[in-house]
Amino acid sequence: MHSAPTISTQGLSRRFGDLVAVDSVDLRVYSGQFFGFLGPNGAGKSTTIKMLTGLLAPSSGRIEILGLDLSTHPVEVKRQIGVVPEGMALFGRLTGAEFLSFAGRMYGLDRETAAKRAAELLEFMQLADQPRKLVTDYSHGMQKKLALAAAVIHGPKILFLDEPFEGVDAIAAGTLKAMLQGMISRGATIFLTSHVLEIVERLCSHVAIIHQGRLVAQGSLEELRAGVEAQAPAGGDGEPRPSEKLTLEEIFLRVVGGTRRSEQELSWLG
Ligand SMILES: Nc1ncnc2c1ncn2[C@@H]1O[C@H](COP(=O)(O)OP(=O)(O)O)[C@@H](O)[C@H]1O
Ligand SMILES: [Mg+2]
Numbered sequence: 001m002h003s004a005p006t007i008s009t010q011g012l013s014r015r016f017g018d019l020v021a022v023d024s025v026d027l028r029v030y031s032g033q034f035f036g037f038l039g040p041n042g043a044g045k046s047t048t049i050k051m052l053t054g055l056l057a058p059s060s061g062r063i064e065i066l067g068l069d070l071s072t073h074p075v076e077v078k079r080q081i082g083v084v085p086e087g088m089a090l091f092g093r094l095t096g097a098e099f100l101s102f103a104g105r106m107y108g109l110d111r112e113t114a115a116k117r118a119a120e121l122l123e124f125m126q127l128a129d130q131p132r133k134l135v136t137d138y139s140h141g142m143q144k145k146l147a148l149a150a151a152v153i154h155g156p157k158i159l160f161l162d163e164p165f166e167g168v169d170a171i172a173a174g175t176l177k178a179m180l181q182g183m184i185s186r187g188a189t190i191f192l193t194s195h196v197l198e199i200v201e202r203l204c205s206h207v208a209i210i211h212q213g214r215l216v217a218q219g220s221l222e223e224l225r226a227g228v229e230a231q232a233p234a235g236g237d238g239e240p241r242p243s244e245k246l247t248l249e250e251i252f253l254r255v256v257g258g259t260r261r262s263e264q265e266l267s268w269l270g
Pocket of ligand 1: 021039043045047
């Protein structure tokens with residue numbers, strides 16, 4: 001049995017005018033989980049993660065992080081979490097080391113500890129070889145690595161990442177994954193969003209699928225697989241699937257009721 005969830009929401013909703021971007025979402029994420037929040041573009045992932053981290057107010061619903069109500073304890077919560085939101089703006093006129101030290105100081109680390117961790121993080125992220133380079137001159141992938149480094153410098157209990165692998169090359173992605181897996185093995189909880197099934201399937205132990213603002217599935221990969229198979233046995237669509245496990249893509253397509261249309265789409269493209 002689980003103890004209390006590390007992240008929980010009840011009826012979490014956000015409207016933008018007439019659009020219900022996030023619709024009555026009940027999330028349960030437990031300590032130590034590597035949790036993937038999966039959904040197509042526009043499903044409501046970024047809106048949800050902004051609400052979970054106090055960057056955007058919900059229209060309605062409750063959020064508890066580490067047992068604290070986010071609406072009444074925003075400062076205590078923010079001290080214990082790290083966030084890399086979408087389109088994060090970094091302070092460009094600093095070097096990487098200056099930026100990370102600044103981030104550490106903002107989280108209340110003393111000067112010495114902040115500088116030491118900044119140097120270690122730059123080394124780990126393979127950003128240490130051009131110490132004079134300003135953040136504004138960093139490539140997109142380098143900025144993403146730096147943003148992640150800044151989000152973990154205070155040793156957060158929970159890390160929230162919005163599409164952390166977008167626009168990141170394979171080498172940088174490997175570095176990011178190594179850092180995240182290290183954090184998980186030391187007991188942190190990670191909540192990441194992605195529209196890329198393979199990323200979630202490879203990294204995450206637990207998954208929630210959001211579609212048009214609504215949570216359509218939630219659980220461990222094994223639980224999702226079992227649920228989908230119970231509804232529609234593998235091979236029921238005519239494809240013979242001898243004793244093969246459903247991939248997350250197949251689970252996803254069945255849960256959101258989609259079909260693969262790549263063959264008929266945009267035939268005029270050639
Ligand atoms: N600030 C905003 N104003 C109006 N609509 C928004 C705003 N932010 C997001 N939306 C809309 O909410 C829906 C969900 O967006 P988002 O959470 O960014 O999706 P995802 O991250 O899953 O791609 C989309 O239809 C998007 O256009
Ligand atoms: Mg998004």
